[in-house]
Amino acid sequence: MCPAVRTSVSSLLAALVVLATAAGASAAAPSRVLVLGDSLAVGLEPYLGTMLQPSEVLWDARSGRTTPQALPLLRARLREETPRTVVLSLGTNDGSDPRRFADRIRRALAAIPAGVCVVWVDVNRPPRKGSYVALNQVLRDAARKDPRMVVVDWDRAVLTGRVTLPDGLHPDPAGFRLRSRLVANAVAHGCRARPS
Template sequence: MAAASKAWWVRRTLDDFGDLCRYRKANAALPPATSHRVVFIGDSITESWGEGDPTLFTHDVIDRGISGQTTPQMVLRFRADVLDLKPAVVHILAGTNDIAGNTGPTSLEAMENNIKTMVELAQAHHVRVILGSLTPVARYPWRPSIEPVQAILAFNHWLKTYAHGQGLIYVDYFTPLDDGHHGFKAKLSVDGVHPDPAGFAVMSRLARQAVIEAQSAAPR
């Protein structure tokens, strides 16, 4: 990460840790929710998904990803960017930036607790939950000293187990994007971390199936 970009990111984080201001105007401008509204909350993968495959975010499917965010930041904005939008379904894809250390050292337990918090908030408001697995990463370009593979595998295993135990929908994005060595397939990624349009097409197919399943399920 370039020095200027890093300094800007640090200032932004200190000023508004959860980046609650990011979507404030967009949220206020939304029309009333339909009975099938879906909100995707996540980090840069979710944020750039709208550009990588804009066809996914139509018919009251709303993108609320913020680049660089970690799970504690998403917990802070979960009410403003998810619950207050009154969705029927929320898609949560979060955790890779925690492993990268974007907001400091963390642990798998802390990440798990943040996911649980978001899920419990959603369930308390009768919002059906989709949990997405982390996508493969062999190295983070901005944190080359970190070896993320084992942490990603462990977190994905926990996500799957937790989702099944809670009756949530789990989407395995990792397997179809895996290059066979737990890295991101080069032909589906721009940098080994973020999908390219072909990678997003793979993810969108899985996401659409999950959304259909969630929308057809009885509310929790």
């Protein structure tokens, strides 16, 4: 083999080793999870991160946040990077009109790239803002239409007495741990079944 060919083959092999090492490193790197939402997302922060190891969790949660307030923040976050999963805790502070909420869900899903899993926690709240039952129905309808989407059934956890809500909306620490576990299970199992 002539020296020029030998040098080219050696360079090619070296490049392949570098690519294989980089691919292995990226496969082992933690996958990012963006959590965006309201006070019920704020309450997940002490628990969810440790349940999602080795995922890196990015937080953007604030008390009182509505879905319309969250949509520009979601778009801005997704311009910065593309996480593997987006967890949304939104709808609790919205009105009770299911058509408006369905449009907000549609806009949120349109902003999220095609290969990203979407975990959306459904709503349970006091009746002061109107019934939330129709909001949960449009969430489930959206999940049936979009294979990326997984709905976490928080409402059922509350209605079956698995959770205590001292103020009628926010759970105690044990309830936030359960909410975190439900979200972590959806990320681990529901998202794995979604197309990548």
